[in-house]
Amino acid sequence: MKVYLTRRYRFSASHRLHNGALSSEENAALYGKCNNPYGHGHNYAVEVTVAGPVDPQTGMVIDLGKLDRWVGEEVVDRFDHTHLNQDVENFRTQIPTTENLCREIYRLLKVRMEKECPRREVTLARIRMEETYANSFEYTE
Amino acid sequence: MVYLTRKAEFSASHFYHNPEMSAEENRRLFGKCNNPHGHGHNYVVEVTVSGEVDERSGMVMDLKDLKALLEQEVLEPFDHKFLNKEVRVFDEKIPTTENFALEIWNRLKGKLSAGKLHRVRLYETTDLFVDYLGE
Numbered sequence: 001m002k003v004y005l006t007r008r009y010r011f012s013a014s015h016r017l018h019n020g021a022l023s024s025e026e027n028a029a030l031y032g033k034c035n036n037p038y039g040h041g042h043n044y045a046v047e048v049t050v051a052g053p054v055d056p057q058t059g060m061v062i063d064l065g066k067l068d069r070w071v072g073e074e075v076v077d078r079f080d081h082t083h084l085n086q087d088v089e090n091f092r093t094q095i096p097t098t099e100n101l102c103r104e105i106y107r108l109l110k111v112r113m114e115k116e117c118p119r120r121e122v123t124l125a126r127i128r129m130e131e132t133y134a135n136s137f138e139y140t141e
Numbered sequence: 142m143v144y145l146t147r148k149a150e151f152s153a154s155h156f157y158h159n160p161e162m163s164a165e166e167n168r169r170l171f172g173k174c175n176n177p178h179g180h181g182h183n184y185v186v187e188v189t190v191s192g193e194v195d196e197r198s199g200m201v202m203d204l205k206d207l208k209a210l211l212e213q214e215v216l217e218p219f220d221h222k223f224l225n226k227e228v229r230v231f232d233e234k235i236p237t238t239e240n241f242a243l244e245i246w247n248r249l250k251g252k253l254s255a256g257k258l259h260r261v262r263l264y265e266t267t268d269l270f271v272d273y274l275g276e
Contacts, residue, residue, distance in 0.1 A: 003239045004272035049272075054243070057159060058170060059235030064269075065172065 004125055005061045006049040009071050011080035014041035015096040018085075039083055044098075045130040046075060046105060050113075052122030062122055070116065074108040098131040102139035105129070110141075144259060145201045146189045149211045151220035154179040155236040158225075179223055185264040186215055186245060192256030202255035214248040238263055242271040250275075 017034040018027050027035045034040070048071055052061050082088055084096035094100050106127045113124055128138045156179045157171040167175050188211065192201040222228060224236040234240045242263040249258055264270040
């Protein structure tokens with residue numbers, strides 16, 4: 001039996017989409033307004049989905065207190081109210097598109113869960129992010 | 142394949158308690174959710190039916206039938222109820238969102254007039270939901 005549980009979190013951050021390997025003109029053509037050198041911000045929503053059987057003792061897939069702590073430390077504390085390009089080590093070398101954010105958050109949480117989730121049969125199933133109400137992205141392995 | 146989803150909202154109260162554990166263990170595990178007087182949520186359930194489009198009606202299933210089924214199997218038994226005290230299945234099981242989604246799946250399974258039950262998604266709050274796909 002497999003139940004999917006999704007919890008939604010929020011953070012706000014700024015970013016700039018820019019590829020150092022391209023010329024200024026190419027970057028401007030590719031990224032448009034998102035290439036503004038000073039950056040711009042979004043209110044991001046992150047949906048974290050975990051999957052596994054229901055623990056008969058608790059009636060739950062995962063301890064939500066633990067999940068909140070892992071996401072708080074790995075995601076919200078790391079990214080909230082930062083400039084992703086300038087303040088966050090994870091985006092020194094990769095462009096902070098929401099696609100890359102999804103993958104990075106998936107990687108961070110997967111490592112943390114593998115280390116600390118007491119139920120081995122529970123896995124990270126999906127990261128879904130909303131950059132604005134109109135744009136959303138999903139990553140799964 | 143086409144997927145059709147219908148949404149319904151209801152309100153209910155519950156609390157989490159496992160009688161096999163001590164009062165302290167229950168408090169530690171369930172926190173505020175262990176308050177024996179219960180607390181409430183506005184639940185939203187989304188039921189997704191999959192199937193081919195019927196040539197005559199242009200529909201996967203008649204929405205009136207799905208609405209009536211949700212009234213009968215979800216709203217009637219659960220709306221404005223204290224789940225622990227008024228719903229028999231929760232005499233045995235803790236009424237977590239996980240167990241609740243499974244219960245709704247079991248109530249709907251085999252009762253659709255057309256199509257196949259694909260997914261039950263149950264929102265406990267806007268920031269927490271559970272999906273069950275019968276896997």
